[in-house]
Amino acid sequence: MINIENLFVGYGGKNIIENLSLKIDGGFIGILGPNGSGKTTLLKSISGILKPLSGSVKIFKKDIYKITRREVSEIVTMISQDFIPMYDYTALDVVKMAFSGRGFFPSREEDELAIQALSDVGVKHLKDRMFFTLSGGEKRLVMIARALAQGSKVILVDELELHLDPPHKRRIAETLKKISRSGKIVVSVFHDIQLAFSFSDRFIGINSGKVVFDSKNPKPEDLENLFDMKFREVDDVILPWYR
Numbered sequence: 001m002i003n004i005e006n007l008f009v010g011y012g013g014k015n016i017i018e019n020l021s022l023k024i025d026g027g028f029i030g031i032l033g034p035n036g037s038g039k040t041t042l043l044k045s046i047s048g049i050l051k052p053l054s055g056s057v058k059i060f061k062k063d064i065y066k067i068t069r070r071e072v073s074e075i076v077t078m079i080s081q082d083f084i085p086m087y088d089y090t091a092l093d094v095v096k097m098a099f100s101g102r103g104f105f106p107s108r109e110e111d112e113l114a115i116q117a118l119s120d121v122g123v124k125h126l127k128d129r130m131f132f133t134l135s136g137g138e139k140r141l142v143m144i145a146r147a148l149a150q151g152s153k154v155i156l157v158d159e160l161e162l163h164l165d166p167p168h169k170r171r172i173a174e175t176l177k178k179i180s181r182s183g184k185i186v187v188s189v190f191h192d193i194q195l196a197f198s199f200s201d202r203f204i205g206i207n208s209g210k211v212v213f214d215s216k217n218p219k220p221e222d223l224e225n226l227f228d229m230k231f232r233e234v235d236d237v238i239l240p241w242y243r
Helices: 039-046 069-075 091-099 109-121 136-148 166-181 192-200 218-229
Strands: 001-010 014-025 028-032 054-058 076-080 154-158 186-189 202-207 209-214 232-233 239-240
Touching: 001 039, 014 039, 014 202, 014 209, 028 039, 028 054, 028 166, 028 192, 039 054, 039 154, 039 186, 069 076, 069 209, 076 136, 091 109, 091 136, 109 136, 136 166, 166 186, 166 192, 186 218, 192 239, 202 218, 209 218, 218 232
Parallel strands: 028 186, 028 202, 076 154, 154 186
Antiparallel strands: 001 014, 001 054, 202 209, 232 239
């Protein structure tokens, strides 16, 4: 369970998140909102990367800001779509980064865990490929595999579908949905509204650092308030209306 209470987060004297409170028990959670609304800042706060001005984030009753980074990594992992390794690594090497800090040389068990994680997301055949040679979608699946290998109970995802074609978007979302069904909590920021609606169990709309709506079945008016534009429901599908 993720329990956020009265969270304030800011930079340079400006609040990005203001008095935000949320409880997330499980499932696949889709975070929606316009650019600059505080979505990524929220994920960084939940992961412990950013320390708040005030408020608390507890995951499974542990205050994420009062435990060590090693303990944090056992609870929560954040995946960003702009990961770029400093050196040339194979896909398998990237997944084994999940075990950094556990020992100088990876154990046989860790090798097996990494290969199994790649297999679980359907990219075991890429294990010996250099990471930089992979397509955008393949790279992001490898990053999901790394998060699985790490064994965290909570996986935070920041717009992994961005700049991908529809088949890769679907595969990323299907993989995350499958992971959430295994008992992990998956919280994903989405750029693609329709993708979010196709796979998420619950939707949280954020703007100006505040929760605008929190619903399992958002209505067009919820999205209109969030994005300040028109939406229409056509054949049970909510679509942006540009006319």
